[in-house]
Amino acid sequence: MIIYYDNKWNTNEWFVIGLLLIGLTLLVALPKRFPLNWSTVYTLYGVFTGLCLDHTLSVNPVDFYDVNDNSSYEFMDFLTYVMYGPFTYLFAYLHDTLKVKPPIDPLFVFGWSLLSVVVEWVAVQAGVFHYKNGYTIFYSFPIYLSSLYLLFLAKMNGFQRKLCK
Numbered sequence: 126m127i128i129y130y131d132n133k134w135n136t137n138e139w140f141v142i143g144l145l146l147i148g149l150t151l152l153v154a155l156p157k158r159f160p161l162n163w164s165t166v167y168t169l170y171g172v173f174t175g176l177c178l179d180h181t182l183s184v185n186p187v188d189f190y191d192v193n194d195n196s197s198y199e200f201m202d203f204l205t206y207v208m209y210g211p212f213t214y215l216f217a218y219l220h221d222t223l224k225v226k227p228p229i230d231p232l233f234v235f236g237w238s239l240l241s242v243v244v245e246w247v248a249v250q251a252g253v254f255h256y257k258n259g260y261t262i263f264y265s266f267p268i269y270l271s272s273l274y275l276l277f278l279a280k281m282n283g284f285q286r287k288l289c290k
Contacts, residue, residue, distance in 0.1 A: 128196040130255050137193050137252035141205050144244075148211025158218050167276070171213030174272045175206040182260075182268075189260035193253060205253060213276060220277070234273050241269040 131137065152168065159167070182189045192202045216237055225233045245265050248254055256262075 128191060128255075129194065130191065131194040131252060135252070137248075138201055140248060140251035140253055141193075141201060141208055145204060145208045145211075148208060148215070151215055152211045155215075155218060158221055164214060167214040167217040168210040170276055171209035171211070172206055174213075174275075175209035178268055178272065179206065187258070189256065189258050189264075191255045191257070213273075216273060216276065230277065234270065234277050237273050238266055238269040241273070242266050 152164075157164075179192065181187075183191060192205055193199060194201070220233060242262060242265055245254065246262055249256070249262065
């Protein structure tokens with residue numbers, strides 16, 4: 126049975142399109158910091174983890190939330206996952222640009238995880254996410270924390286340097 130939250134073009138679609146355009150503008154406008162293959166990896170990491178984690182949490186048997194207008198998968202849901210990509214690139218970009226050192230690394234990941242929860246809260250207000258079955262935004266923090274920490278570990282463990290040789 127499909128649950129319908131909305132059936133017209135409104136705030137949730139504009140939110141996704143707006144955030145996607147802001148992210149893509151940043152990708153194009155920022156000075157190049159990484160080789161194209163690593164810029165692609167950082168960007169696709171966000172798309173992939175968003176897609177995998179959201180589909181793990183938003184389908185049966187757990188079914189903790191729906192994305193956008195209804196409980197079925199639509200094209201705008203795909204754009205919602207694409208929206209994550211530029212911001213994971215920005216995470217890696219700023220970490221590299223700011224030359225964040227080991228004592229500050231956990232705070233950097235923690236801060237980005239908090240920022241992610243704030244952006245998700247705004248997305249909930251815009252109707253992008255619809256929580257159900259006891260899920261709350263507080264459960265999202267450890268998910269962001271673990272996925273950003275994995276990206277941080279991959280970046281710091283030299284995978285980029287090893288694969289670019």
